[in-house]
Amino acid sequence: MNKRGTTLLMLPALLLLAAVFLYPLLRYAWLSLHASSVLTGLVPVPNGGANWGRLLDDARFWTDAVQTLRFALVSVALELVGGLALALLLHRPLRGRGPLRALTLLPWALPTTVMALGWRWILNDPHGPLNAAIRSLGGSSYGFLSTPATTWFFVVLADVWKTMPFVALLLLAGLQTIPLDLEEALRLEGASRLQILRRLTLPLLVPYLSLALLFRLAQALGVFDLIQVLTGGGPAGSTESLALYAYLNAMRFLDFGYASTVMLATFLLLLVLLGGGWLLLRRAGLERTSGRPA
Amino acid sequence: MRLLVLLWSLGPLLWQLRTSLLRPEALVAPLLDGNPWTLANYQLVLSGDPPFWRYLANSTLVGLVTTVLTLLLAVPCAYGLHKERGPVRWGVGLALVAAAMFPTVLLFLALLEIARSFGLANNLLSLSLPYTALSLPLAVLLLRAAFADLPPELEDAARLEGLNLGQRLKHVLLPLLGPALASTAILVFLASWNEYAIALTWISRNDLLTLPIAIARIGGGSVFTIPYGAFAAATVLGSLPLLLLVLLAQRSIVSGLTRGAVKG
Numbered sequence: 001m002n003k004r005g006t007t008l009l010m011l012p013a014l015l016l017l018a019a020v021f022l023y024p025l026l027r028y029a030w031l032s033l034h035a036s037s038v039l040t041g042l043v044p045v046p047n048g049g050a051n052w053g054r055l056l057d058d059a060r061f062w063t064d065a066v067q068t069l070r071f072a073l074v075s076v077a078l079e080l081v082g083g084l085a086l087a088l089l090l091h092r093p094l095r096g097r098g099p100l101r102a103l104t105l106l107p108w109a110l111p112t113t114v115m116a117l118g119w120r121w122i123l124n125d126p127h128g129p130l131n132a133a134i135r136s137l138g139g140s141s142y143g144f145l146s147t148p149a150t151t152w153f154f155v156v157l158a159d160v161w162k163t164m165p166f167v168a169l170l171l172l173a174g175l176q177t178i179p180l181d182l183e184e185a186l187r188l189e190g191a192s193r194l195q196i197l198r199r200l201t202l203p204l205l206v207p208y209l210s211l212a213l214l215f216r217l218a219q220a221l222g223v224f225d226l227i228q229v230l231t232g233g234g235p236a237g238s239t240e241s242l243a244l245y246a247y248l249n250a251m252r253f254l255d256f257g258y259a260s261t262v263m264l265a266t267f268l269l270l271l272v273l274l275g276g277g278w279l280l281l282r283r284a285g286l287e288r289t290s291g292r293p294a
Numbered sequence: 295m296r297l298l299v300l301l302w303s304l305g306p307l308l309w310q311l312r313t314s315l316l317r318p319e320a321l322v323a324p325l326l327d328g329n330p331w332t333l334a335n336y337q338l339v340l341s342g343d344p345p346f347w348r349y350l351a352n353s354t355l356v357g358l359v360t361t362v363l364t365l366l367l368a369v370p371c372a373y374g375l376h377k378e379r380g381p382v383r384w385g386v387g388l389a390l391v392a393a394a395m396f397p398t399v400l401l402f403l404a405l406l407e408i409a410r411s412f413g414l415a416n417n418l419l420s421l422s423l424p425y426t427a428l429s430l431p432l433a434v435l436l437l438r439a440a441f442a443d444l445p446p447e448l449e450d451a452a453r454l455e456g457l458n459l460g461q462r463l464k465h466v467l468l469p470l471l472g473p474a475l476a477s478t479a480i481l482v483f484l485a486s487w488n489e490y491a492i493a494l495t496w497i498s499r500n501d502l503l504t505l506p507i508a509i510a511r512i513g514g515g516s517v518f519t520i521p522y523g524a525f526a527a528a529t530v531l532g533s534l535p536l537l538l539l540v541l542l543a544q545r546s547i548v549s550g551l552t553r554g555a556v557k558g
Contacts, residue, residue, distance in 0.1 A: 005459075007382065009374030013367040013430050014386070020427035021393050024404030089295060100296060102544035104303045109540045109547075111488040111506040114529045118310045121522050127322055129309055161306065169548060215395050222397020225490035229510050243399045250403045251495065263400045270397070 025267065031260035038254045051261040060237070061245065061262060065269065067152065068241045072220035075156040075163070079216055080209065082160060083167030088197075090168060091175045101169075108165040116229035119158040120145065145231055148238035155239050159226055163219075167212045174208030175201070210281045214274055221270050242266040307533065314526035321522055335527035344501045346531055349508040352418055353487050354535075356504060360422040360486040361479050364429045368478070371430070372437035373463065387435075394431035399491040406495045416499045424492050429482040436481075436550060440474030441467070477550025480543050487536070505532050 032051050034044035055061055090101055107115060122128050123144035131141040144154050178201065186196050202209075224243040227233060233240035233248075246266060250259035313321065320330035339346045375386055405424050406415075414420035444467060452466045468475070493504045503511065509532055512525045540547065 006374040006377040009370040010378070010386065013371035013434060016367065016423075016427045017389075017393060017430055019408075020401065020405065020424050021396060023408075024401045027404040027407070086299065089299060094296065096296075098544060099541070100299070101548060102541050104299055105544065105547065106307065106537065106540055107303055109484055109488075109536050110307075110533055111490070111509065111536075113490060113506040113510040114532055115306070117509060117512075117525060118306050118529055121313060121526065122306055122309060124522075127522075161302070165303070172548070218395040219397055222399050224397075224399040225506070225510075243397065246400070247402070247491070250406075256403065259403055263403065267400055274395075 025264070028260040028264040028267075031257055032264050034257050036255075036257040036260075042254070042256060044257065047257070051258050054258065055261050055265055060240075061242070061265070063237070064240050064242050064245045067239065068221060068223065068243075068266075069273075071152060071156060071159070071223060071239075071241065072217055074153075075159045076213060076216045076220055078156065078160045079164050079167045080212060082164045083212065084171055084205075084209075086164060086168035087171035087175055088201075090172055101172075105165045105169065107162050108169075110162070112162065112225045113229045115162055116158060116226050119154075119161075120230055123154055146235050148236045151231060151235055152239050155227060155230055158230060159220070159223070162226075163216065167216060170212045170215075171205060171208050174205045178204050206285065210285075213281070214277060217277065218270060218274055221273065222266070242269070310526045310529050310533075313522060314530045316523060318523050335523040336531070338524045339527045339531065346508075346528060348501060349503055349505045350532070350535065352502060353505040356418050356422050356425065357483045357486045359419060360425040360429060361482045363422055363426040364433050364482045365475065365479060367426065368430055368433035368437055369463070369468070369475075372434045372441055373467075375434065375438050376441040390431040390435055394435065398428050398489075402491045402495050405492055409496050415496050416502055418497075418502055418504075421493060421496055421504075422486070425486045425489060428489070428492075429485050432485075433478050433482055436478045437471070437474060440471050444470055473546065473549065476543075477546040480539065480546055481550055484536070484539070484547075 031044060033046060033049060035047040035050065036042055036044040086104065090097065090104065094100065122130055125131055125143045125146060126135075126141040128144075130144065134140070134142060145151055182200060183196055186200055191199065222243050223241045224247065227239055227241050227244050228247070231239045233244050242262065243266065246259050246262040249255050249262055253259075314335050315331050315333070317330055317332045317334070375383060378386070401424075409415045409420070414423070448466060448470075449462055452462045457465065487504075488506060489504075490506045490510070493507050494510075497503055497507065509525070509528055512528055
């Protein structure tokens, strides 16, 4: 097989990928320099960067950026910690481990809208089971989804519930690469389980933790369907994410020019955060390896 | 510990099951008389217009077409990438990882424009085009890892036997890739079954909705008017196929994801 042949084999897939991933970004860049809304009959008219000026002054965009970041950082942190605990549990030779793995994986496999509506009922005020439990303990119903100061946390909870199994599975893959005799050797030296975790397991898991961190961070920064179905961005916009704001600009306010600007800005934000995160992880990794005696 | 984990994972789902089997009055206050349990919610959902199984059928159709298309494109691409050396291999690999991580909701507007200008909206088959693209990065990465796991002598021997590339793939390599193909197919099917943003904007006709959109529409009213029993029945019906798939293919899913993690 000659060299050109292998490249040709990749071509159909790469062309489709370019059309679906690359073209939209270029299109947004172009549209973001145009007015294309109901006012222009959705015909793009150059407007000399007015969309970007508007973005800088758009308090709603920046509020949503902060809210998206808060959602992403808190839920990814919880998912990593919870996912690690879950992975350690699933790694132990328990009876019924196979079915247990399958059942814990189930929340991840279900459509987000299904579980979002499920959570909406569980968190319902006053009829949901959570509020029923609070009342039976003598408390009064809490507006889980109607209290602007705290609703975001319950969105995080729903996300953690769905995505933690996925993180656990990635980390489980990492755990399976650690030779058992290494663990055994440390145990014979008298190391406690916590010491084994700190000295052996966690350092060897770093690549898997980094992968889970970057992947989940990218997905969480683009959070859309969970929020649209669970809270619609409310109450009082307190859970609106950047992707939801972009969606509303396009589909409700029919302002394609500005929607493109918001999407491109979200993508750039993502790029900066992930690039920064990646560099930090790499530097930490380099320091670790260079600090180790050869 | 195991029980706690199961309670956390399954509790919300079991609560949906319970809700779906209760009479609406019993959801709001404990019934004073009579049997609170009923199948009426399921009857309501299944006798809707269109009946609920229609959405299941739609999602299954898109999922199957997407899975076949993805594998058809991903296998040659993965093989090519496996054989490729130098900057192309590095660049394509990096692009695939980036695309696999990309939050796909950000693509919907440009894809909607494409759908409108090519008349692809409201068509389940055309929906599998963007779905294929969204699944390709992960599929190619998984299959490339699988190709790399095969002993290279195998293909060399087949080449010396005079088999051309197509024959080598068909008779020698692909049969050995069975498990990797299966786990890739399941992951692709799951992703397509659950996709939301593109289906939401491409499909407006009620009888063509995919399951996630149909369920979101059922819940779309205000919190107080949602027929929770009926919608819980819908989520249970929508979860059953996935429950079966995950239980049956647990090993495949786990090995697919873990393989991807090891090589990615």
